[in-house]
Amino acid sequence: MIKSFLALLQVFVLILIMMSIPLLGQNTKKNNISLGLGRQLLYIRDMAASPMMYSGYQDLFQINYCYSGSTNRHILDVSAGRSLLGASTKNTMTLDYINLSYSYYHFVTSLIDEKLRIFAGLGLNHISSEKQFNIAEGFMNIGSFDEATNLNLSFLSELKIASEDKITLGIHSPFIAYILRPNYSLFPRDNISKYEDAPIRYYFGEGKFASVSNFSGLNLWLSYDKTLFQSIALRVNYSLMYYKIKKPTQTGLVANSLNLNLVYLF
Amino acid sequence: MKKCLIAILFLTSLFLCSCSENILGPDPANTPESNFEILASDFQNVYPFFEKKGINWDSLTYVYRKEVNSKTTEKELYGVISNLISNLKDGHVRLDSPLGQFHYEEYFRYSHNFPDFGMIQANYLKDTKASLKFVYGRLNDQIGYIYIPVFESNQNEESFKEIDNVLKTLKDMKAIVIDIRDNYGGEIENAKTVASRFIDSRNLYVYSRWKISSKKGDFSDFSPEYIEPAGESVFRKPVVILSNRKCYSSAEHFIFAMKTSSNVTVIGDTTGGVMGIPVYRELPNGWKYMLPRSIQYDKNKVCYEGKGIPPDITVSNSDNSVRDLILEKAIDFLTRKISL
Numbered sequence: 001m002i003k004s005f006l007a008l009l010q011v012f013v014l015i016l017i018m019m020s021i022p023l024l025g026q027n028t029k030k031n032n033i034s035l036g037l038g039r040q041l042l043y044i045r046d047m048a049a050s051p052m053m054y055s056g057y058q059d060l061f062q063i064n065y066c067y068s069g070s071t072n073r074h075i076l077d078v079s080a081g082r083s084l085l086g087a088s089t090k091n092t093m094t095l096d097y098i099n100l101s102y103s104y105y106h107f108v109t110s111l112i113d114e115k116l117r118i119f120a121g122l123g124l125n126h127i128s129s130e131k132q133f134n135i136a137e138g139f140m141n142i143g144s145f146d147e148a149t150n151l152n153l154s155f156l157s158e159l160k161i162a163s164e165d166k167i168t169l170g171i172h173s174p175f176i177a178y179i180l181r182p183n184y185s186l187f188p189r190d191n192i193s194k195y196e197d198a199p200i201r202y203y204f205g206e207g208k209f210a211s212v213s214n215f216s217g218l219n220l221w222l223s224y225d226k227t228l229f230q231s232i233a234l235r236v237n238y239s240l241m242y243y244k245i246k247k248p249t250q251t252g253l254v255a256n257s258l259n260l261n262l263v264y265l266f
Numbered sequence: 267m268k269k270c271l272i273a274i275l276f277l278t279s280l281f282l283c284s285c286s287e288n289i290l291g292p293d294p295a296n297t298p299e300s301n302f303e304i305l306a307s308d309f310q311n312v313y314p315f316f317e318k319k320g321i322n323w324d325s326l327t328y329v330y331r332k333e334v335n336s337k338t339t340e341k342e343l344y345g346v347i348s349n350l351i352s353n354l355k356d357g358h359v360r361l362d363s364p365l366g367q368f369h370y371e372e373y374f375r376y377s378h379n380f381p382d383f384g385m386i387q388a389n390y391l392k393d394t395k396a397s398l399k400f401v402y403g404r405l406n407d408q409i410g411y412i413y414i415p416v417f418e419s420n421q422n423e424e425s426f427k428e429i430d431n432v433l434k435t436l437k438d439m440k441a442i443v444i445d446i447r448d449n450y451g452g453e454i455e456n457a458k459t460v461a462s463r464f465i466d467s468r469n470l471y472v473y474s475r476w477k478i479s480s481k482k483g484d485f486s487d488f489s490p491e492y493i494e495p496a497g498e499s500v501f502r503k504p505v506v507i508l509s510n511r512k513c514y515s516s517a518e519h520f521i522f523a524m525k526t527s528s529n530v531t532v533i534g535d536t537t538g539g540v541m542g543i544p545v546y547r548e549l550p551n552g553w554k555y556m557l558p559r560s561i562q563y564d565k566n567k568v569c570y571e572g573k574g575i576p577p578d579i580t581v582s583n584s585d586n587s588v589r590d591l592i593l594e595k596a597i598d599f600l601t602r603k604i605s606l
Contacts, residue, residue, distance in 0.1 A: 001522065043286035045290040047293065049549050050547065051294050051304055051544075052293055052294075052548065053286075053290055053291075053293055055286075083599040087552075088550075089548050089550065089552040091548055091552075091554075135546040135554055142546055242286075244289060248479070250291075252289060253290075254289055
């Protein structure tokens with residue numbers, strides 16, 4: 001899971017660098033990077049291990065990069081967290097969760113004296129969750145994982161309040177996904193290492209393409225940016241996300257999160 | 267417009283917060299019928315040995331389902347489910363509830379073939395030492411002895427690396443007896459940790475196949491598993507493993523791994539034949555149950571589930587014996603092998 005995360009992070013950082021280099025010489029502050037911490041309320045059900053729904057709060061760490069052109073937006077976002085969730089059976093589950101996304105938006109129209117700008121585009125999103133079900137004490141704990149890389153239709157609206165202050169609403173709606181969820185995705189805890197060792201093999205060897213009939217999801221987020229100093233802003237970010245995989249065994253996650261981000265404008 | 271936007275988002279948030287059950291589905295009902303059905307269908311979907319054992323699960327559940335209704339008490343449900351899963355005759359099938367723990371106990375009726383360890387220590391073993399997971403010493407000036415009662419480590423994965431110190435102590439021995447009689451298993455990784463000190467090359471030692479749907483015979487391809495040399499100390503001289511019918515699970519994986527070396531001979535009785543990798547599940551009433559998820563095959567794709575791994579040399583202790591005939595056979599075998 002960690003190796004998988006690092007490999008994907010490298011790809012995203014490369015994209016970021018490629019996007020940033022030609023822009024860094026410009027005078028206007030079109031780029032911003034934010035670091036955030038927050039809390040997330042999660043609901044998860046993984047039929048591979050249990051028919052019960054697990055829920056609980058999770059600490060969340062988020063990194064976000066945004067390039068704002070005159071007619072486009074590039075947004076790169078990484079969030080990750082770990083939590084202990086509980087079910088009505090009093091059993092617990094440890095969840096590691098990573099969400100990586102890149103979206104390109106193109107300007108569509110503006111409203112209200114150009115204060116409200118609407119964008120539409122495409123996004124690439126990768127969700128990875130690894131669960132450790134603490135159903136039985138001791139060594140018999142079990143794990144399960146699923147990873148979904150999806151292309152989504154993306155919409156963005158920005159409402160400018162002051163010169164740099166704004167409210168942003170974004171929606172991602174996936175329409176095709178590549179899912180890694182082996183039929184035998186459930187395994188005793190000590191066997192997890194063999195999956196960590198070869199994530200790429202599974203991406204190309206055992207994953208399956210899925211349309212909305214087998215993978216559905218939605219990510220909706222709202223953020224408020226308030227400029228504090230010339231190059232520093234504060235962002236409050238609120239997001240609602242769900243995804244659901246139906247086959248080979250049903251699993252799904254609903255996440256409701258609130259983040260506070262420190263934004264560096266350059 | 268700003269107020270409108272916030273209002274829309276607020277309403278959407280409320281909708282998504284309240285509909286987690288609509289998206290993920292509601293929890294199943296905690297009724298006797300529901301608990302029975304969840305367990306029955308889970309075994310139907312996951313349990314890999316119905317065909318190998320000639321069990322018609324549909325027929326079994328049809329019979330036992332009649333004993334479950336909304337008035338069934340927890341004690342009665344525990345009895346019905348225990349009776350149902352006892353038909354599988356599988357040591358990796360278990361039910362844990364506040365009322366008790368059910369697991370298949372027929373294995374305990376087999377001939378024991380393992381005397382009290384105190385007797386071995388008193389009559390055969392010299393310079394006995396013990397570490398967290400091993401008891402070891404010398405049987406004579408040439409043959410060492412290691413007793414491994416279990417491969418469980420309770421997540422202390424380092425504890426089995428003590429084998430390096432054990433082998434340093436026994437490095438002057440010309441042969442070693444590894445006694446795994448009554449070893450009921452534990453983590454496979456621990457069995458591999460020990461075995462990796464006795465092999466000299468990377469070897470395929472087991473194949474796994476996983477049940478991938480409820481359809482009959484719908485399994486994943488043969489997935490090979492390998493054992494590799496590791497550790498500070500390696501012992502490449504003759505080794506005898508002592509086995510009996512109470513060697514299960516990881517202890518059987520240990521035999522598979524050790525048998526990739528030509529130096530290893532197994533003496534004693536056939537093992538228990540409980541090799542499917544098990545996982546735990548839960549029911550809405552909080553009970554837990556264990557069932558195997560996979561079929562294990564040896565390197566020749568032979569499955570010993572339910573039958574057990576036969577030894578290379580079969581020796582039986584009579585139940586009243588004050589001598590350990592299996593251990594004596596091992597000493598005799600190794601003494602002759604050393605002298606060749």
